[in-house]
Amino acid sequence: MLRALRTAAAAAVVGAAVAAPAAAEPPSFSNNRADEDWGALRDPANRTGAAWESFKFLPLDAxxxxxxxxxxxxxxxFERYDNNFDSAKPDEGYGWTRIMPYAELRLGPHLRVFGQALGAWADRSALTEGPVDETGLEVLQGFAELAGPAGTGELSVRAGRQMVAFGSERLIGLRFGPNVPLSFDGARARLQLGGWTADAFAYRPVANAPGDFDDRADLGRKVYGLYATRASPEIAPNAGLDLYWIGYEREDARFDSGVADERRQTFGARFFGSLDGWSWNHEAMLQLGSFGRESIFAWSVATDTRYTFSTVPLGPFVELKANVISGDGGPGGRLGTFNALFPKGKYFGEIGLIGPANLINLHPVIGVSLGSGWSLTAAAVFYWRQSLDDGVYGNPGNLIRPSAGSRARYVGTQAEIVLGWEATRNITLELSSAVFEPGRFLSETGPGKTVRFVGGEIQFRY
Known part of the structure; x- marks a missing residue:
């Protein structure tokens, strides 16, 4: 393996003098900028003449x-919350500021080095500020990647600090919505062969601290596994199948049933695609392992189905998301609470109060395209506890309400509306408003006031 990597590195130096094949077209901006390849701008026909494009392709050889x-x-x-699940936390409005500059060096078709800095600051109460709000100046990503042929396919190896997203980010995501995205320290090997793309990876999540350049790998947690995707165009355009195994270890994990070391294995499959106005993203997950002296048996089924009326003015769509996510049956025996590991931020909407554990959830959505870059979506979310012997958890998996003996199943009702505007390719704006009406379970176990939320943001990228 080491000999193959040395050979690929040497080929990268030689290949720097040879023109690499141009991509079909320049990429769209991605939340993970490391996923973009601007080599298409090698061909002048692919350039628009925009001033910012001059920074995307700076050739280092003829x-x-x-x-x-x-x-x-x-x-x-800007975000504002009125009322809170926790009576010790105040009503507040606060601002988030985030800047993420990056640089990427590509040396021929085989070697690249990517670096991205992060500046994230928050103006909010010390009672509510946490690691996802502020981390100062940090290295968000810094890795090297080496790629080369492997039989009839291609093998790449990436090592260093990196942002990671698999599938639809139900288990491992970028956490892009909050102010501080999530990154990992570790390595990934990717093999692309035929219609398959397979990743083998081992990471530790980066623990965010409030000072400058003080974020370090969390030595109390690690994640590793295999994730394979097969493109299935014979079924439908953009269709595919994901199959995966993810191992996870955490010290002093806390659930409603207690605190102990957690060792968990997740086995899952996801089927996704689009056809004739329909699109779908369905996933099933099973978790086994140990929690202290207890065994783990947890599971989740997540569905997302949309239909777009493409021939109707404004291109309206209707969508239904539905989830059943296991909870625990009570102390002793085995732990049944599902662990979503490192999910995307704001999992069930902009208000971001409830996380994917011990839930039955229905989430209808409607939306329209208003033209000139404007879009409008509205959604309702209905939450029930899957198990009456387990509590309710937040997005990062933290216990926010223990069961406290309540036999109520209904958790609450959420409604939100989001207005978006893509002013230009580089500038987007968003306004959102949401209301969360606590159900009987929350009213029986603590403060049960209606939570109101408003948010607004402007984003510039190039």
Missing amino acids: AGASFLTLGADLRLR
């Missing part, structure tokens, strides 16, 4: 096989 890419994301966001 053929343009080696090049430098520069870019940045800047986001200003």
Whole structure:
């Protein structure tokens, strides 16, 4: 393996003098900027003449096989909450500021080095501020990636600090919605062969601290596994199947049933695609392992189905998301609470109060495209506890309400509306408003006031 990597590195240096094949077209901006390849700008026909494009392809040789890419994301966001599940937390409005400049160096078709800085600051109460709000100046990503042929396919190895997303981010995601995205320290090997893409990975999540350049790998948690995706165009355009195994270890994990070391294995499958106005994203997950002296048996089924009326003015769509996520049966025996590991931020909407554990959830959505870059969506979310012997958890898996002996199943009702505007390719704006009406369970176990939320943001990227 080491000999193969050394050979690929040497080939990268030689390949720098040879023009690499141009991509079909320049990429769209991604939440993970490391996923973009601006090599298509090697061909002048693919350039629009926009001033910012000059930073995306800075050739380092006459053929343009080696090049430098520069870019940045800047986001200003305001949020306000009135009332809270926790009576010790005040009503508050606060601002988030986030800047994420990056640079990527590609040396021929085989070697690249990617670095991205993060500046994240929050203006909010010390009673509510947490690791996802502020982390100062940090290294968000810094990795090297080496790629080369492997038989009839291609093998790449990436090592260092990196943002990671698998599938629809139900288990491992970027946490892009909050102010501080999630990154990992570790390595990934990817094999692309035929219609399959397979990743083997081992990571530790980065623990965010409030000072500058003090974020370190969390030595109390690690995640590793295999994740494979097979493109299935014979079924439908953009259709595919994910199959995966993810191992997870955490010290002093806390659930409603107690605190202990957690060792968990997740086995899952996801089927996704689109056809004739329909799109779908369905996933099933099973978790086994140990929690202290207890065994773990947990599971989740998540569905997301949409139909778009493409021939109707404004292109309206209707969508239904439905989830059943296991909870615990009570102390002793085995732990049944599902652990979503590192899910995307704001999992069930902009208000971001409830996380994916011990839930039955229905989430209808409607939306329209208003033209000139404007869009409008509205959603309702209905929450029930899957198990009456387990509590309710937040997005990062923290216990926010223990069961406390309540036999009520209904958790609450949420409604939200989001207005978005893509002013230009580089500038987007969003306004959102949401209301959460606590159900009987929350009213019986603590403060049960109606929570109101408003949010707004502007984002610039190039």
